[in-house]
Each structure stands twice: as C-alpha cells, then as structure tokens.
Amino acid sequence: MTTTLYTPDHEWLAIDGDVATVGITDYAQQQLGDVVFVELPKIGRALKKAEAAAVVESVKAASDVYAPVTGEVLETNAELASEPALVNSDAQGKAWFFKIKIADKSELGGLMDEAAYTAHTA
C-alpha cells in the first residue's frame, strides 16, 4: 500500500514502507514546459531535507528539485537521461526521479495529501 504526498515545491513522494519514490508533479511539468535534460543524484548520496537533489531543464531554464525528506538515494531513473520528455508525458508515473530511504518518518508530517496539494496549486 503506497501513499502519495506532495511538497509545496511541487515534488511528489510515493511512500512504500521506509522508501519514497520522488518525482515532480504534473502541475510542475506544465509550468516548466518541454523538458530536455534531467540531472539525477548519485546513488548512495545522503540527502538532507530541502537540499537541491536533482535538476530539471527545459529549453528556457534550469530548475532545482529538492529532497522532500532526509535520507539516502537508493536508486535513480536511468530512463530519464535518455528520454527527458517523459517528465512531460508521465510526470507522476514513469518519470520518477529517484528513490530515497527515509531517515526520519516524522518529516512526512509536514507534507500535503492530494487534496491539500490541489488546493495549493489552485
């Protein structure tokens, strides 16, 4: 059973036990426009909550993707390197960025559920 949570900076996290799969929201990809490059964190990197973890670049500009929680990067989505446009076509599915081992589950308390996130972007 996974639960999906959202950050105010437009990242989503699908929580499965103590592992979170992280990506950017459909709203975020619409704001960015055509994605042409994604830079992912190294596997094994220890991320602190709110630290710049990945970079997503459109034709026009580069934007940081922040670590939504503290933890270690377990896996990254190699498909994004060869097909960055996946972020536009399937932001909240195939275009996940990385998986992180959640160090402190209490950090999840500050995140939004889908209803709260929808209200946040309205």
Add this chain to the structure above:
Amino acid sequence: MPVPDDQKSLRHTPLHALHVSLGGKMVPFAGYDMPVQYPAGVLKEHLHTRAAAGLFDVSHMGQIALRPKSGKVEDAARALERLVPQDIVAIAPNRQRYAQFTNKDGGILDDLMVANFGDHLFLVVNAACKDADEAHLRANLSGDCVIDPLADRALIALQGPKAETVLATLCATAPSMKFMDAGPHEVAGIKCFVSRSGYTGEDGFEISAPASDAERLAKMLLDNPDVLPIGLGARDSLRLEAGLCLYGHDIDTATTPVEAALEWSVQKSRRSGGARAGGFPGAEKILAHFDNGATRRRVGLRAEGRAPVREGALLFAGADAGEPIGQVTSGGFGPSLNAPVAMGYVPTKLSALGTKLFAEVRGQRLPLAVAAMPFVKNTYKR
C-alpha cells in the same frame, strides 16, 4: 484577478489581445507584456518554424524613420555613418543592412537594421534600447535629419521555409524579394513595409503594418495551416542556433564589433584605408582591433554531453585549470540539433574551431568545443 505590480506598467503591442486569445503565456520583456510561448510549447514552436512557418510579434522593437532635411537620402546616410561603422551610403534603394551603434570606447550601444526607402532611411532597433537610441539620434543627427519614431506601427515576422508561399497568398510581390530586400508592399491591401529578413536563420519576412491593421493581418496569416504563433522562448532558441547575437547578452557596451566576430558587418569603406575610414564613435579602438586583432573573441560552443550550458557559465581551459578564461553569454538547448548550444567569449588564442574547453555548471566541469556558427545552416534566399 488582481494585476501583479510588475505587470501594471507593462506596455502592450497591437497584437496583445490576440496573444491572450491564442493562449500565450505572457511575461514581462523589455517593458512589454509578451508571449514567451503558446500552448504548443517552445520545442514544437521552434521545430515548426524550421519545418513550415512561424509568426512572431516583434512590435516591441523600435521602428524609426530618419528623414533627411535636404530631401536627399544620401545626406541621411552620411549623417548616420557618424554613429555606425557600416557603409550606409552604399545601401541601394529597397535594400537593408545590419548595423551597430557604437560608443566612444568602441562598444556596442545597440544593433539594428537600416533600410534605404528611397527618400528616407528606416531603422529597426531593439525594444530595450529604443528610447536611448532615439535620444542618441536626436542628439547627434538633428541638424541633418528629422528623427521620426513610428510608434503606431506593429512589426510581424513570418519565418520558415513556407514563409514565402504563405505570404505570397496575401502579397504577390513578396516572392520576387531577395534576402535583405526591403520596401513598401501591399499585404492583403494593407500598406506595409516588408523586408526579406528575420532573426531565426530561416528564410522569411518582417512586415511593418499600421497598428490598426496588425491584428487583422496576423489573423489572416495564422489562418494558413502552415503558420503557428511563436513566442519569445522559441525566438531565442532559433536565433541561438542561427549564431545571431542577442543585444545585452552576446554584445553590449563592453564588446567591440571585432571581439563580437561581427567583422563581416563592417564594410571595407569604413575600415583603415577605406574611402570613408573611421568617423564613427570608437573608431580608433575598433580600427585597431581590425588592424591588430582583439585579444578575445565571441565563439560558438558545443557541449559533449546533454546538459545545457547557460548564460553566465564560466569557461576554463582545462578540467582542473584555476582561472576562468571566459564566459558563456547565451546558451541553452537547440531543439533542431537535439543538443545543447552556446556562445561566449574566449581568448583569441583559444578561439580556433575544435579547441577543447570546459564550462562550470553546478560545480562540475563539462567538456565542450569551439564550434562553427551558425549551428544550423541558414536558408536565406540570396
């Protein structure tokens, strides 16, 4: 919805309502509320322009008529030569030429197009510089010319391989024009100034129309299924692939035309030994650069990887070299090349094609090489 403060004072072009109705994402640019992209998005807009035709609103740019008080256009041309290093006298009637206003230090105040309309000169200058340019013209040329800003005109660019056939349906005389021809033409019965030019590297036209007719004209062009509206985002990626300078980024008051690799735009008649050598602001420095070379040069840069290298990135001679040797002035992703492209300034001794350099992006040194411009072959109809 309340209007944000930064949009309250923004000016609108005659096509503003059309942009909004087409779903344009409006952003502030050079004091105007302009479309950065439409629903198709920057990538599709860029590729469509190279494959068919794109319509751009460039009405924010300044259009200025320079009318000689003597009635002789040569007198306006000679007067304007006091402000630019180009041969203006030699521009034949119904032709135009790329030029730069220079300052006393040899830097560039603005870049512009100058057309000879028979009895006067027609100038197109950058939006962000147009007030300063107008003041500069008044301060220096008022004795010889009436400086007449044509504020009630729109400027529409139609660019791409289908531009000719599209415009031909509304303007029978358009197909006979060659690259850099410019003059009065009727487009759908509207009295326009049309030039065969643009800033995308593609064949195309720029159409100056009375503001009151602009929306009707733009809609007629957009009715053609080959034409999509194109925003500032794709305009920038198209001109970058074409290797063309963006004022305030690739050229400014600190760059001379020689450093900027714009020697081709300065005719021999204005260089040392020419019939009208010098006589423009900063001539001493600019001619010295022609005669002895400049120590730095604008070059094209291609990255080895896929990460875009953007404006401001520092350039290094080696992966571990200490001091930066230059800086990227424009950079991004080239949709037609499906790869990053950039331009920037490097020491002349490191400007040879193929020279390996490194750009620092987010703390990493990314390898790139000096590359020929334009990055995408231009298709001007000469």
